Amino acid sequence: MDALNAKExxxxxxxxxxxxxKDFMRLYSSLVERCFxxxxxxxxxxxxxxxxxxxxxxxxxxxxxxxERVGQRFQEQNAAMSQGLNR
Amino acid sequence: xxxxxxxxxxxxxTSEQKISAAETELDLVTDMFNKLVDNCYKKCINTQYTEGExxxxxxxxxxxxxxxxxxxxxxxxxxxxxLGQTFTNAGKF
Amino acid sequence: MTxxxxxxxxxxxVKNVKPPKKIFTNPAFQAMGIPAMxxxxxxxxxxxxxxSAAIGGFAYDKYQQKQIITKYTxxxxxxxxxxxxxxxxxxxxxxxxxxxxxxxxxxxxxxWRRYVKPVxxxxxxxxxxxxxxxxxxxxxEVANRIRELSKNALKVNDTPEMAEKPKQKSEIxxxxxxxxxxxxxxxxxxxxxxxxxxxxxxxxPKDIASEDLKSPNPLxxxxxxxxxxxxxxEYLAGLHEGLLGPIEPPxxxxxxxxxxxxxxYSQIEKTATTDLHDEKITVMEEQLEEVPITVDETTTENKxxxxxxxxxxxxxxxxxxxxxxxxxxxxxxxxxxxxxxPPLELQSKGDIIRDDKTSxxxxxxxxxxxxxxxxxxxxxxxxQRVYRFYRKRYxxxxxxxxxxxxxxxDSLRPFQTPNDLQLAVDEEHDWPNSWIKQGIxxxxxxxxxxxxxxxxxxxxxxxxxxxxxxxxxxxSLLDAxxxxx
Numbered sequence: 001m002d003a004l005n006a007k008e009x010x011x012x013x014x015x016x017x018x019x020x021x022k023d024f025m026r027l028y029s030s031l032v033e034r035c036f037x038x039x040x041x042x043x044x045x046x047x048x049x050x051x052x053x054x055x056x057x058x059x060x061x062x063x064x065x066x067x068e069r070v071g072q073r074f075q076e077q078n079a080a081m082s083q084g085l086n087r
Numbered sequence: 088x089x090x091x092x093x094x095x096x097x098x099x100x101t102s103e104q105k106i107s108a109a110e111t112e113l114d115l116v117t118d119m120f121n122k123l124v125d126n127c128y129k130k131c132i133n134t135q136y137t138e139g140e141x142x143x144x145x146x147x148x149x150x151x152x153x154x155x156x157x158x159x160x161x162x163x164x165x166x167x168x169x170l171g172q173t174f175t176n177a178g179k180f
Numbered sequence: 181m182t183x184x185x186x187x188x189x190x191x192x193x194v195k196n197v198k199p200p201k202k203i204f205t206n207p208a209f210q211a212m213g214i215p216a217m218x219x220x221x222x223x224x225x226x227x228x229x230x231x232s233a234a235i236g237g238f239a240y241d242k243y244q245q246k247q248i249i250t251k252y253t254x255x256x257x258x259x260x261x262x263x264x265x266x267x268x269x270x271x272x273x274x275x276x277x278x279x280x281x282x283x284x285x286x287x288x289x290x291x292w293r294r295y296v297k298p299v300x301x302x303x304x305x306x307x308x309x310x311x312x313x314x315x316x317x318x319x320x321e322v323a324n325r326i327r328e329l330s331k332n333a334l335k336v337n338d339t340p341e342m343a344e345k346p347k348q349k350s351e352i353x354x355x356x357x358x359x360x361x362x363x364x365x366x367x368x369x370x371x372x373x374x375x376x377x378x379x380x381x382x383x384x385p386k387d388i389a390s391e392d393l394k395s396p397n398p399l400x401x402x403x404x405x406x407x408x409x410x411x412x413x414e415y416l417a418g419l420h421e422g423l424l425g426p427i428e429p430p431x432x433x434x435x436x437x438x439x440x441x442x443x444x445y446s447q448i449e450k451t452a453t454t455d456l457h458d459e460k461i462t463v464m465e466e467q468l469e470e471v472p473i474t475v476d477e478t479t480t481e482n483k484x485x486x487x488x489x490x491x492x493x494x495x496x497x498x499x500x501x502x503x504x505x506x507x508x509x510x511x512x513x514x515x516x517x518x519x520x521x522p523p524l525e526l527q528s529k530g531d532i533i534r535d536d537k538t539s540x541x542x543x544x545x546x547x548x549x550x551x552x553x554x555x556x557x558x559x560x561x562x563x564q565r566v567y568r569f570y571r572k573r574y575x576x577x578x579x580x581x582x583x584x585x586x587x588x589x590d591s592l593r594p595f596q597t598p599n600d601l602q603l604a605v606d607e608e609h610d611w612p613n614s615w616i617k618q619g620i621x622x623x624x625x626x627x628x629x630x631x632x633x634x635x636x637x638x639x640x641x642x643x644x645x646x647x648x649x650x651x652x653x654x655x656s657l658l659d660a661x662x663x664x665x
Contacts, residue, residue, distance in 0.1 A: 004109060004363055008102045012109055016375050019110075023117055023377030038134050061139035066132055067124050067378040069146060069266040072385060073153035074120055075373050081157065082368045117375050143304030144260035147270045150306065 027067070035059040119160070127152035237570050244573040249295065252580040253302040256587050260304030267385045271392050272306040273403040273586070274543060276318045278411035280555035280607070281615045281626065285313055288407050288553045295579040296405065296551065303587045315625050316506035318411055319418040322543065323510070326422025330525040332536050334427075390540055398532050398545035399641055403586050408553040409607040410626045417509065417625065419544050419636060423526075424519040425511030513631035521635045548595075548642045549586045551579055552604035557612060585643045595640035599647040601630040608654050616658050627655050 004012055039055035040048070048056070131148035132141075141149070204210035205217075220228070264270065277292055279285040289311070300307050312318050373379045392401035406412040511519065526533050533542050554575070556565050568575075585591055608616075619627035632640075 004105055004366065005102075005359055006362070008106055009366055011102075012106055015106065015110060016113065019113060019117065019375050020377060020380050023121075023375065024380035025377070026121075027377035034128075038136070055136050058136040058139040062132060062136060062141065063128070064378065065139075065141050065266050066128055066145075066149065067376075068382075068385070069141065069149050070124050070127055070153055071120070071373050071376050071378050072266060072388065073150055074123060074376075075371060077153060077157045078116075078372050079368070081161075113375055116372055120372070120376055138263065140263040141266070142261050143264045143270055144302075146264045146266075146268075147260075147304050147306055150269070 031060055031063055034063060123153060123156050126156065241570055241573050245294075245576045248573060248576045248580055249298055252299050252584045255584055256299055256303035259587065260302060262304075264304075264391070267388055269388060269390045270304060270306045271402060272308055272390065272540075273300060273405060274546075275307055275309045275405045275407065276322075276411040276415055277309060277311045278318060278406075278408040278414065278553075279313065280408060280553050281410070281611045281619075283555055283557060285311060287555050291551070291553055291579065292407055295576055296407070296583050299580055299583045299587060305587065312411070312414075314506065315410070316414070316508075319414040319421065319509070319625065320507045322415055322418025323421035323425070323507070326419070326542065327427050329533070329536065329542065330422075330427050330523060333525040333528070390538055392538075392540045398541035399547055399592055400589060401541050402543075402546040404543055404546050404548045405583070405586065406548070406550045406604075408551075409604045412550045412604055413626055413628070413630055415543075415548075416630055416632060420513070420516055420631075420633060421509050421511055423523060423544070423636060424516050424521060424633065425509070427525070429507065429510055513628075516631065516633040521633070544636065544639050547586060547589060547592050548640055548644075549582055550603040550642070550644055551582065552607035554607060554610055556610050582643065582645075590643065592641045592643050593646070595632070595637050595642055596646070597632055597634060597637045599649060599651070600642060600644070601632060602647050602651045602653060603642070603644050605647075605651055605653050611655075613658065616655055620655070620658070629653070629656060 035056045039052050039059055042049060042052070127149055131145050131152055133145070203216050204214075209215075219225070275292065275296070277285070277288050279288050292309070297307075310318060310321055371384070373384050395401070404415070406415050522529075522533065532545055534540065535542060554568065556568070616627055618624075
């Protein structure tokens with residue numbers, strides 16, 4: 001990635017944005033899957049019960065917070081690593 | 088991140104090639120991130136969902152989990168390199 | 181008919197035949213071949229009683245320890261269940277671990293792992309462990325952290341103009357090398373969060389703040405645990421060295437400072453496996469080989485303080501070349517009084533000196549806890565060791581309650597200069613006499629008296645129990661007696 005010049009960097013930035021959007025979609029579907037398996041276990045009715053709904057709410061909140069935190073640490077670790085490599 | 092030798096400046100490449108190399112690197116990193124999210128979720132997060140927010144214990148666990156994942160990454164990389172060397176050396180006999 | 185029954189019927193008739201060995205109390209047992217219960221002989225009874233007492237005592241002690249640890253982890257657990265948002269980093273406790281004299285680091289690590297770590301873990305805290313496998317590592321680390329701060333403070337004053345120059349260049353035509361440099365910069369500054377879905381149309385948290393910053397009171401930040409009397413002595417010495425000593429090593433040495441500090445860091449990062457005793461002895465032997473004459477002279481001719489100091493200075497000078505990993509102290513305890521505090525470089529930071537990156541108050545402002553590492557060694561001490569082995573629950577109770585106090589910031593009190601110098605001094609009674617004598621002769625850091633400058637002492641707070649007035653260090657007694665000889 002370090003071989004890019006200024007113009008290529010701009011092109012690349014666009015690519016990164018696209019990737020991020022794709023990743024967001026992937027995140028969304030994986031979140032649905034995760035919360036469905038963890039929360040929805042009762043198939044006696046076709047509607048989500050109250051309990052399931054609160055569970056899903058908490059599940060999605062938790063997962064989003066979780067990935068936010070992991071993303072934060074991830075960036076820090078990456079920065080630390082690239083600094084270490086340059087030394 | 089030039090784990091696999093991507094990103095080392097090679098003057099002959101066209102800008103398209105360079106960008107696609109960078110893209111591969113990007114994919115590699117995002118892939119690693121997603122695995123990281125999955126693994127640390129499994130190890131640290133309580134799936135009872137009594138709370139929507141992370142508590143301190145989970146947060147501290149996540150911080151350590153990410154640090155360890157990176158360390159594992161580095162260690163495995165080192166080991167791979169060592170193994171690779173012994174393999175190539177063996178081939179030269 | 182079985183043979184045994186035949187024997188039974190014959191028994192009264194033939195007198196010389198031994199009575200049958202197996203007597204059955206019950207026909208059902210007889211059918212199954214289970215003989216009657218019989219008490220074991222006296223000696224066996226004693227043996228089994230002894231064994232079961234030994235095992236039972238151990239098991240009881242272990243059980244009690246477990247109960248105590250769960251009691252304290254349950255006390256701190258509610259802390260870990262508090263919510264924490266993604267921007268904050270948990271409170272961080274710095275732990276210094278030193279091995280007991282002439283033993284492995286593992287002895288101290290056991291105490292850390294069994295009694296300290298669980299409480300910290302269940303309280304949802306972060307901890308930074310600094311281990312040493314030889315004298316001086318902790319002191320150097322503590323001092324280096326503060327020196328780094330002073331150096332940065334100096335740099336900030338010097339360089340604002342320098343930083344602008346390279347930026348101007350980027351507008352003009354770029355050379356190949358500069359382009360590569362820029363590419364590298366781009367890569368290093370690349371924010372990977374831009375490619376990650378979770379941050380799509382979602383603000384990236386900018387300011388990551390530690391939990392330690394919530395309260396303006398520095399006492400409510402972090403915490404320091406010193407495991408072992410030696411770690412405590414070195415920690416204090418390191419604080420003094422960093423805050424009162426010069427930034428650069430005293431002019432006597434010519435060795436490149438940068439190189440040394442780097443090697444110290446790499447030394448710290450390695451996990452400690454070497455035997456402290458062996459290491460120390462080799463280092464000491466080097467010292468002895470080089471300056472045997474000076475040591476002899478000082479011990480035989482006169483015992484005046486100033487002469488001793490000169491001897492250490494000389495030793496230091498020579499030792500510096502052989503021993504690069506641990507820095508020699510930049511300042512002597514006798515020079516504490518004459519130096520400026522707070523140091524000129526750090527005066528702009530106000531009363532509370534904070535770290536540049538995290539802006540958490542530095543270690544000296546954080547509450548301190550000293551935990552002794554009792555460790556008897558030697559054949560003659562075996563009865564005492566056995567006694568302690570069966571009473572570990574009392575030690576567990578003490579350590580866990582103190583760590584819990586630190587976690588809850590309970591009963592913090594200001595450092596009292598003459599008394600608190602003897603924190604964890606009980607441990608010194610366990611130190612082997614021969615080791616202490618050797619240490620005194622070779623000017624080991626651990627056998628010196630603790631010196632705390634009142635200006636720094638005022639900043640320290642501790643949650644150890646107050647030390648009674650009449651406690652003295654056994655080393656000073658030994659020191660006096662060896663001086664007379």
